[in-house]
Amino acid sequence: MNQEKAIEVEDLSYTYSDGTRALDKVSFSLEKGQSLALLGPNGAGKSTLLLHLNGLLRGQGKVRIGNREICDESLRWARSQVGMVFQDPDDQLFMPTLAEDVAFGPANMGLSQEEVDERVQWALQCVGLSALSAKVPHHLSFGQRKRAAFATVLSMRPPVLVLDEPTSNLDPRSRMEMVSLIREQQRNGTAIITATHDVNLVALLADRVLLLNKSIVAEGSVHQIMSRRDLMNDLDLEVPILADLFKTLQEESLYSGVIPFRKDEAIGAIREMLRI
Amino acid sequence: MSSFDPERYSGINSPLHRWETRIKLISLFILMISIVIAAEVNQALAGLIVAIILVLISRLPFHHVLRFMKWPFIFLLPLLVILPFTVEGQTLFSYHSLTLSRQGLHLGLLFMIRGIAAALLALIMAGTAPFNVNINALKRLGMPGPLTQIFLFAYRYIFLLNEDLQTMRRSLASKGFKTRSSARSARIMAMAVAMLLIRSYERSEDVFNAMLSRGYQGILPSGRKMMIEGNDLLKGFSVVAAALVIQFI
Numbered sequence: 001m002n003q004e005k006a007i008e009v010e011d012l013s014y015t016y017s018d019g020t021r022a023l024d025k026v027s028f029s030l031e032k033g034q035s036l037a038l039l040g041p042n043g044a045g046k047s048t049l050l051l052h053l054n055g056l057l058r059g060q061g062k063v064r065i066g067n068r069e070i071c072d073e074s075l076r077w078a079r080s081q082v083g084m085v086f087q088d089p090d091d092q093l094f095m096p097t098l099a100e101d102v103a104f105g106p107a108n109m110g111l112s113q114e115e116v117d118e119r120v121q122w123a124l125q126c127v128g129l130s131a132l133s134a135k136v137p138h139h140l141s142f143g144q145r146k147r148a149a150f151a152t153v154l155s156m157r158p159p160v161l162v163l164d165e166p167t168s169n170l171d172p173r174s175r176m177e178m179v180s181l182i183r184e185q186q187r188n189g190t191a192i193i194t195a196t197h198d199v200n201l202v203a204l205l206a207d208r209v210l211l212l213n214k215s216i217v218a219e220g221s222v223h224q225i226m227s228r229r230d231l232m233n234d235l236d237l238e239v240p241i242l243a244d245l246f247k248t249l250q251e252e253s254l255y256s257g258v259i260p261f262r263k264d265e266a267i268g269a270i271r272e273m274l275r276i
Numbered sequence: 277m278s279s280f281d282p283e284r285y286s287g288i289n290s291p292l293h294r295w296e297t298r299i300k301l302i303s304l305f306i307l308m309i310s311i312v313i314a315a316e317v318n319q320a321l322a323g324l325i326v327a328i329i330l331v332l333i334s335r336l337p338f339h340h341v342l343r344f345m346k347w348p349f350i351f352l353l354p355l356l357v358i359l360p361f362t363v364e365g366q367t368l369f370s371y372h373s374l375t376l377s378r379q380g381l382h383l384g385l386l387f388m389i390r391g392i393a394a395a396l397l398a399l400i401m402a403g404t405a406p407f408n409v410n411i412n413a414l415k416r417l418g419m420p421g422p423l424t425q426i427f428l429f430a431y432r433y434i435f436l437l438n439e440d441l442q443t444m445r446r447s448l449a450s451k452g453f454k455t456r457s458s459a460r461s462a463r464i465m466a467m468a469v470a471m472l473l474i475r476s477y478e479r480s481e482d483v484f485n486a487m488l489s490r491g492y493q494g495i496l497p498s499g500r501k502m503m504i505e506g507n508d509l510l511k512g513f514s515v516v517a518a519a520l521v522i523q524f525i
Contacts, residue, residue, distance in 0.1 A: 056485050076491065084489040091482040094432055096408030100497075108491030116497075136406075138435040152490065 006191035014059030037206035083153035203261030310519035
């Protein structure tokens with residue numbers, strides 16, 4: 001079913017110039033409209049993998065966007081197909097005003113001024129920053145800068161979004177706003193890869209999980225991967241708090257249902273336990 | 277640490293804020309040249325009066341103008357104090373070995389008035405349009421693209437660099453460090469600055485990656501076209517006419 005694949009990585013390996021092996025024969029694929037969470041400890045190669053997805057790094061192996069392999073000839077096209085949101089929004093907001101930053105990608109794609117303007121308006125509306133379009137980035141709050149960085153990529157309307165720690169350093173409300181933004185893009189058919197340490201948000205962000213520690217350790221649905229303490233602990237990761245609680249209840253034979261990951265699932269499970 | 281932000285009032289509404297930036301920059305630059313080449317005090321005074329009128333028209337707050345002008349004033353004041361007593365010429369006043377000359381006083385006043393007038397015009401240039409609008413106008417007037425990018429990125433990241441510097445200073449202070457005139461203090465400050473430079477270098481790599489990932493190929497998008505209207509030209513002619521009149525006084 002290659003036609004449906006938004007992104008495909010095959011035997012990707014990468015070694016930094018100082019000899020550090022960052023990726024070792026990594027292979028996975030993602031279909032259109034799917035959301036994948038990339039989990040792993042610090043130094044597992046998550047950011048390195050993301051940088052390969054729009055050709056900022058080029059290792060051994062193959063990366064295909066749609067069915068087209070990233071190579072010198074396809075590099076410009078690939079960068080218009082894979083929108084990358086970096087962890088630190090200040091790396092991404094380099095133009096003097098927010099509107100100019102959001103216009104940067106579409107303008108580089110060679111779109112007309114009218115089309116660029118339309119996309120800027122749309123992207124800023126999506127992230128709720130329309131009123132701040134003329135603002136200088138350093139006058140925005142951190143949460144606003146995170147959303148602004150997202151808008152700079154949304155305006156390119158890429159079929160694949162790659163997000164590096166999109167919820168890091170955000171307050172709870174901003175985190176949930178970011179989650180609904182990501183899910184909204186997924187509903188619109190965008191394939192999304194999110195590198196995160198926020199295990200409690202994974203079930204809200206993604207359908208599938210890929211555990212990475214230089215090579216792929218495990219891959220599967222959120223329920224398959226995130227409730228496995230052995231896997232998670234081996235990678236110095238935590239099991240999400242709800243899953244951990246119900247796993248303990250399961251071990252003490254107090255609960256026998258499906259492990260919940262979201263609040264609504266947990267409420268259902270508790271009602272089931274109490275037979276309300 | 278208080279910092280002066282020249283474009284703080286760039287968003288207010290005045291005839292100078294509404295003036296097309298390219299015409300504004302060229303006209304004010306011509307006026308500035310006319311003032312700084314003025315050979316007579318009355319010419320420079322006329323230029324200063326024009327500059328003050330332009331500041332009043334710009335509606336820039338008085339405290340904002342004063343805050344900016346204190347620096348050129350402090351820089352120019354020694355000339356006004358020293359030149360009258362050091363330049364030889366017709367003696368106006370003498371006390372022991374101190375002699376105040378007419379030529380020295382003339383030069384001191386001339387430098388002072390020319391400098392103040394030029395600084396006021398510079399404030400109007402920088403303060404009545406956002407920095408990026410001024411830089412884009414300069415680009416359209418022929419400033420090389422790489423230079424434009426250097427200015428724009430320097431402007432964007434100087435604030436972050438300042439934030440990093442403040443964080444580093446707080447970190448040093450929290451560990452009991454106090455700046456003293458000792459070799460140890462100098463070494464620690466040098467290491468802190470070096471760390472700041474390394475961080476800046478790393479950030480520049482990250483920013484470059486972010487630019488590449490959004491299709492950057494060495495050229496910044498030029499943005500929307502700037503429109504020159506009759507009103508802009510009229511303002512321009514008026515300022516250039518004032519510059520010419522100053523030369524014929």
